[in-house]
Amino acid sequence: MKFSTVLAIGSVLATAFSQPLSLGKRAINNTAIEDAIPPSTKNNIQASYGRPFSIYQPKVFIISMFSYERDPWLESLDFIHNITLPGLSPVYPTLYCTTNFTICQITTGEGEINAASSITALGLNPLFDLSKTYFLIGGIAGGEPAYTTLGGVTFAKYAVQVGLQYQLAYLDYIKEEPDWISGYVPYGVDDQYTYPANVYGTEVFEVNEALRNRAVELALKVELNNGTAQNAYIRSLYDEEVAQGLPTIFSCDVVTSDNYFTGNILNDYFSNLTKVLTNGSATYCSTAQEDNASLEAFTRLDKYGLVDFDRVLVMRTISDFSRPPPSINAVEFFFNTSQGGSSAAVANIVLAGTPIIHDILTNWDKVYEAGLKYQSKNYVGDILATLGGTPDFGKASFEVA
Template sequence: MKFSAILAVASVLSAAVAHPLQHKRAINDTALEEAIPASTGKKTGDNIQTSYGKPFAVYQPKAFVISMFELERDPWLKALDFIHNITVPGLSPLYPTIHCTTNYTICQITTGEGEINAAASVTALTLNPLFDLTKTYFLIAGIAGGEPQYTTLGGVTFAKYAVQVGLEYQLDFLDYNNTNPDWISGYIPYGTDNQDTYPGNVYGTEVFEVNEKLRDRAVELALKVDLNNGTEANAKFRALYNETAARGLPSVYKCDVLTSDNYFTGNRLGDYFANLTKLMSNGSATYCSTAQEDNASLEAFTRLDKYGLVDFDRVVVMRTISDFSRPPPSLSNDTYKFFFDSNQGGIDASLENLVLAGTPLIHDIITNWDKVYEKGQKYSSKNYVGDIYGTLGGTPDFGKSSFEIA
């Protein structure tokens, strides 16, 4: 072996030994199912299952912040000492780097916007052999549109349910208005021919439920901080609404998030998706914020939890409100002007409140890691957690008894 190679190996080994994170892992053997009954007379083969352990992982962060684009990322980079940059294959070409604090206990990833980017980036992170994420807590922290009935500009929402609303048929207005004038939009759930019926077939990503007890802990901590109330322009725009929540100052709310790559707005679509949220969650979820990524990220976490690489029970979904999802009464007949020409006062408050409302949970995790969070028992879920299939065990409290798998 060349001397340079010896030095390289020694450097890697010394780094592993000197690294502040502990390395307590068991190497999983590759499992081979040797005997498969062939009584049916059909040809069968071996079922080879690969190892999913990460015995050589270097980084074991206690908390991971998930941002979707640079405006959501930058407040975190300013607020915490993210001095380490780790490039990971498979991340967004725009955001190829993981940022970590001095001792690697807190890290941050930017997925890129939209469902495809989120799913691809979270999967690349969770499969990367450098990271042991089996005990990591994930805070999805992004900005969103907000329903004026439940929140306001700068408000902070923590979700229990995430509902994907883009998986539907869509008819052009001119094609349904004469035949179905009572419809409030051209959307129809898959496998049905009307808007009030649960989908006849599903893809599995339509609804996710996260740990309510951990969500409530995040809310409890966030309620103790003083939020950024926004600008005078924010205040003027809030005053255009009749709803108490919309007119008030930002606060912290327990309500649920929608996912759609389609950036929608307006009263008719808002009403339809509010109804759909109730339908998809069997009446349990309350739609208050819009997003483009959350169901995609939660699907990746579900798949990786199934093989022990992450713990879905340790995921929190937070969205702060950068804009209203529907117009005030004065613009109710001019959604175009509301969407493209109105000045809601900027999104600075929503960006700052990401850190203000999210940091207390991050600090609580770090400060009380040994006594509370490492084992995860105190804030372990009592509600069902997971997808519509029951992939992670248990019986979903949403959906219906049977449906076709699309």
């Protein structure tokens, strides 16, 4: 059998198994397979990058974590194709693509396990060639009042996983270690201020600073949603000038933890840990549950040429402050004080994320397909140098657990 015939059969079968949910089930017979192919000379499906049987090569993939972050995208873009893939979240088994499959959107499910599993399933699915796709991780997050405000938009260079540590309850350490600022201690050491002696490899990721800066440059030109009157009131309770201000675009970094933490003590500790793990380079300003997990999946996929880690953006908009204002204690603030809702944060995901997407599509042929103009000049990847280069964080030696 000729190789061209094999390609044609592979494309037909892939198309048949990827039909939108709205079409329902097809009978498995030759007629059904033939009917699935529109009789058009313009229907020229071809794999242009690396996978001979893939039929979708989106230029941009939007990554949401749950429906609240997903729905504004579905309302603002023409996502008319529904594609259900094995391995995606049981809650969000379907991803969406625009009319010409140029932009697609996936919802991973919340938390590190869901994010890593969903991104891996997407990256390994043979229907998609993602080797030149740009990925925009766009979700809501808690925010540090020293560096951002309610409704603010943050674009990260570093993502730091702060949940991988020993943890002791307060009553178990306070007599012996009264100077500790929390019950967390990095792995392999007995000092809260010391770099961990052993790591898992997912503690720190660094993404493409040039691409991040381009996204920031474009997002600064848009008018953001300023939020509610209650948002404005809560902002006014803080001493920090940034927290008091209206939403804008910030270049600062994200921490990842499955634990939804709040309060001054934990924020002080994690802020310091972020500095320790990045040798003082990162500035923690937003807190999320998934980003390091997604970036780990992208790292593994990049190692085998399935994605390009240089084309990943991490954007988080601030839905709530991660520590209370001086006039309210942490328990009261967290459980009983309305911060005014997260409508501005959700709206600003689309408002701030759209400019870089538009720029990629408009300048694809001249700029973004080759990826040279905004290729990274900084180190990109994980603490283990999985993708090559030398990390500008970490220490000379450590044990990999």
